Structures are given as structure tokens and as C-alpha cells.
Amino acid sequence: RKEVEQDPGPFNVPEGATVAFNCTYSNSASQSFFWYRQDCRKEPKLLMSVYSSGNEDGRFTAQLNRASQYISLLIRDSKLSDSATYLCVAAGGGSYIPTFGRGTSLIVHP
Amino acid sequence: DTAVSQTPKYLVTQMGNDKSIKCEQNLGHDTMYWYKQDSKKFLKIMFSYNNKELIINETVPNRFSPKSPDKAHLNLHINSLELGDSAVYFCASSQKSSGGAGYNEQFFGPGTRLTVL
Numbered sequence: 001r002k003e004v005e006q007d008p009g010p011f012n013v014p015e016g017a018t019v020a021f022n023c024t025y026s027n028s029a030s031q032s033f034f035w036y037r038q039d040c041r042k043e044p045k046l047l048m049s050v051y052s053s054g055n056e057d058g059r060f061t062a063q064l065n066r067a068s069q070y071i072s073l074l075i076r077d078s079k080l081s082d083s084a085t086y087l088c089v090a091a092g093g094g095s096y097i098p099t100f101g102r103g104t105s106l107i108v109h110p
Numbered sequence: 111d112t113a114v115s116q117t118p119k120y121l122v123t124q125m126g127n128d129k130s131i132k133c134e135q136n137l138g139h140d141t142m143y144w145y146k147q148d149s150k151k152f153l154k155i156m157f158s159y160n161n162k163e164l165i166i167n168e169t170v171p172n173r174f175s176p177k178s179p180d181k182a183h184l185n186l187h188i189n190s191l192e193l194g195d196s197a198v199y200f201c202a203s204s205q206k207s208s209g210g211a212g213y214n215e216q217f218f219g220p221g222t223r224l225t226v227l
Contacts, residue, residue, distance in 0.1 A: 043219060049215065
């Protein structure tokens with residue numbers, strides 16, 4: 001079974017801190033990668049797609065390293081509202097099964 | 111104008127009962143999914159339909175049967191409910207990528223919290 005692995009955390013950081021999450025995937029044929037955010041008792045929502053060239057959206061930066069088969073998410077200047085679980089997804093590559101990691105819990109405290 | 115909706119939001123039932131969860135999307139997507147998220151928060155895919163045809167059927171008990179009457183709906187029927195079926199069930203939809211083996215983002219419904227007593 002193709003897997004996506006994440007450190008479950010929790011990552012406990014103060015407001016304003018920079019925090020980074022990594023996620024490894026085992027299916028080398030995966031072609032599409034995403035980070036989702038899931039708040040407590042809510043559904044997952046897309047945070048950002050991860051492109052080969054990397055991409056940035058405000059305080060969030062996502063990177064893809066195909067050689068080492070991992071994706072990363074960097075959050076700068078953390079806000080209290082960033083507290084959530086961050087799920088990474090690898091999909092494609094001949095399989096339509098999108099595989100979610102178990103998620104990384106982030107807690108941002110004052 | 112909810113994009114992906116599920117009913118009911120909460121479902122409490124006794125062991126052995128049969129229940130259904132409904133899902134509808136108004137995004138015009140051609141692919142829909144059912145996921146199960148257990149108490150450990152692991153989001154596991156159960157089924158996927160593309161244009162009303164089953165394309166993914168992960169290892170789930172036969173008691174779970176999806177039904178897609180049209181592209182906008184994917185319902186989940188569960189027979190003979192067991193304690194271990196207690197979880198949050200999410201429906202999702204996406205548009206199948208038009209080229210290569212790529213994959214587009216999924217939009218999730220709000221979830222159905224199933225409790226089996």
C-alpha cells in the first residue's frame with residue numbers, strides 16, 4: 001500500500017514563529033501534491049497545491065523534492081488562527097487514489 | 111449555495127441497523143468520493159465514482175454500498191451497523207484532470223458523524 005507519512009506533532013509554537021512540516025510519500029509515480037488544512041470537527045479544506053517549482057501564498061510556502069520524495073510546508077509569522085491539523089496528499093501517477101497523510105497538528109499560542 | 115452537502119450531519123443508531131448518508135455536489139464535478147475518518151483522525155478513502163462509475167473500491171466490508179444515481183450525487187448505504195463503524199464520513203468531489211495522470215483538488219462536504227451504540 002502506497003503511503004504518505006507525516007509527523008503527527010503537535011507542534012506547539014508561539015505567535016510570530018516560523019514552523020515547517022515535512023511529508024514523505026512512497027509512490028514515486030505520484031504527480032499531484034497538496035496541503036489541506038482541517039480545523040477541529042470540520043472538513044479538510046485545500047490550503048495550497050504544491051508545484052514542482054514550489055509556490056508561495058502569503059505566509060505559506062510549499063516545496064516539492066521529487067528526488068527525496070517529500071513535500072514541505074513553511075508557515076511564517078504564525079497566527080493563533082493557524083492552529084489546525086495540516087494534511088498532505090499525494091495523488092496521480094496511474095492511480096486515482098488520493099492518499100492522505102495522518103496530519104500534523106499545529107498549536108499556536110500567545 | 112453549498113458546494114458539497116451531506117445529510118444527515120449527525121447519525122446515532124443501534125448496532126445492527128441499516129442507515130444511509132446522502133451527498134450532493136453542485137460544482138459540476140465528475141468524480142465523487144467517500145472517506146472515513148476514525149477517532150485517530152486518519153482520513154481513509156473508501157470509494158470513488160467517476161461519471162457514475164465505480165473507479166476506486168478500497169478494502170471495506172460488503173456492508174458498505176455506494177450508489178450514484180447521477181454525477182451530482184453519491185450516497186452511502188450501510189447495512190448491519192457495527193460499533194467499529196463509528197466515525198466521521200466525508201463526501202468529496204473533484205474534476206478529473208484532463209491530461210496525463212494528474213489530479214485536481216478535492217472539495218469536501220461538512221461530514222456526517224456516525225455513532226453506533
